[in-house]
Amino acid sequence: MPSKSLYQVRNEPLGALGMSRSAKRKLWAYVFIFPQLILFLVFTIYPIAMSYVYSMFEWSGLGPLENFAGLRNFGELIAEPNFWNAFRNSFIFMSGTVILQLPFALVLAIILNGKLKGKTFYRTIYFLPVVTTTAVVGAVMQNIFATDSGLVNHLLLQLSLIGEAIPWLGNGSYALAVLIFVSSWKWFGVKMIYWLAGLQSIPQEVYEAATIDGAGNWKAFRFITLPLLMPVAAVILLLSVVDGLHAFDLVKVMTNGGPGVATEMVDLYIYRFAFSGVGSGLPQIGYASAAGIFFGITVFVISIVLGLLVKWTNGRNG
Template sequence: MKSTVMKKTMYFFAVPALLFYLTFWIFPITKLFQYSVTDYNGYAQSFNYIGFDNYKDLFSGGTLGNSISNTLIYTVVSVVAGNLIGLGLALLLNMKIRGKGFYRSISYIPTLFSAIVVGFIWSYVYMPDSGMIATFLDKLGIPNDNLNFLGSYSTALYSIIFVEIWKNVGTTMIIFLAGLQTVPNDLLEAGRIDGCGGWKLLRYVKLPLLATSITINTTLSLINGLKAFDFPFIMTNGGPGTSTNTLIYSIYKMAFTEQMFGKASALGIISFVLIIAVTAVSVLLMNRKEVSA
């Protein structure tokens, strides 16, 4: 009798979480799919069912390919470079150096700023002629007349990726640092006695024990890259041309600028499936590495 009452009580406590999940997860996705098969423009009271025409247009046009390409570049570069820089900082600040608490704080500060603040600051830093970089090069006597980081097709996307890494590397560093501080000193001493130098200790002792930290940082960086919107919107507005159009920015542009809400919903469904698939595969592979490590 008591176990039956306990089970009913457990189900009762699960109801709020279930309602939250249905309201803010299942219902929006269902509505998104409903809109994706219509010609809804975002404000009209009536709209027509058009089947999968929006999906066909996306796959036949260049918008989807360009957005996916930019998003994948953004994601891969930010994940790889961000984790390498974060690991390097963590290894450096885990050493016995004076003032390392201060350096840790300085490294983490960019994480505390909002994306809007960071985007505006770096827009001024990158500004041609009068920006910080241009002024610094002027002082050194280096010509910078054609230097336009955010206005060039070849540099705009990578300039934004650098800002993404700069903002989030503090979080990456802290997670790696927490992992490094759990590495037993006995193992490190045993490795040194066996003749392991700094690189071998990192490769065969520290990195295997950092498998969980690597998984967490990779997953967080992956999600941040795949849902990139803030910096392309704030710093370049998707330009020049479509060079910084990411998937999420393209959804925003279609829905609120071009007033093609149905088509934007279709792109949202495609993005949702792509992000879930990439994240799931990544987590699965990282978990396998954790087990083997």
């Protein structure tokens, strides 16, 4: 009689329940996943589903759902100029942060990926703002860019680069630019790490072969680094765009959407109607839910388009 293989012995039924070791391992995996699944359903799936329900009602969050509004909240949202102002600001903010972060982070990643002495120290320094709380960064930057006592105006005046203090956070155009700059500085380290991961995935043998063939640094970057980085670049672009469309904490701390509504983003707009009681004095959960759904669908569509770009670049370079 032939002897049993090790695989057959390990997967024989064991115990009174007749469960194999493989089945027991799977059972324990589900046991450990179950608490996380419950939290995900309660704090993610359920709120999203209820947002669609709330968007069909005129509801303040108090009492039962009684005043059915249908699609009226969406109609009011589309006709509201302040919403489109926040919508536009969100995309300006996202575009500005993407344009500032991605190319400069790539240049720094290339430098830190080379034979630079102390590059680990520099990587840590550039990544430090990422682990700093956004609220703390916003509070510090608010003081730095203050009109009368801010460090930026003080330095510019001392260097005679300006004749009078600039209201960085008191002027709409300046305030939005400052927010873009601070957010880009805050999250610069994340993009740098993304690019470093992509650069380190390129085999060094390719660069060595290019060097033997007489290629300089620029040609190696143009014909080797950039083409091989395209799949990673598409993913970084996708993540940067989605992240850039959400800037609630920094905006709330630094400008609170001001001056006026010059720096109000969609996240802050939703917050005002959901919790601050704009206009009527009571929260407007139904209207805020409609705004959240509309903006969420917009971000989802953008993610799908960029996801197709990622798939296309992976297929082209595969």
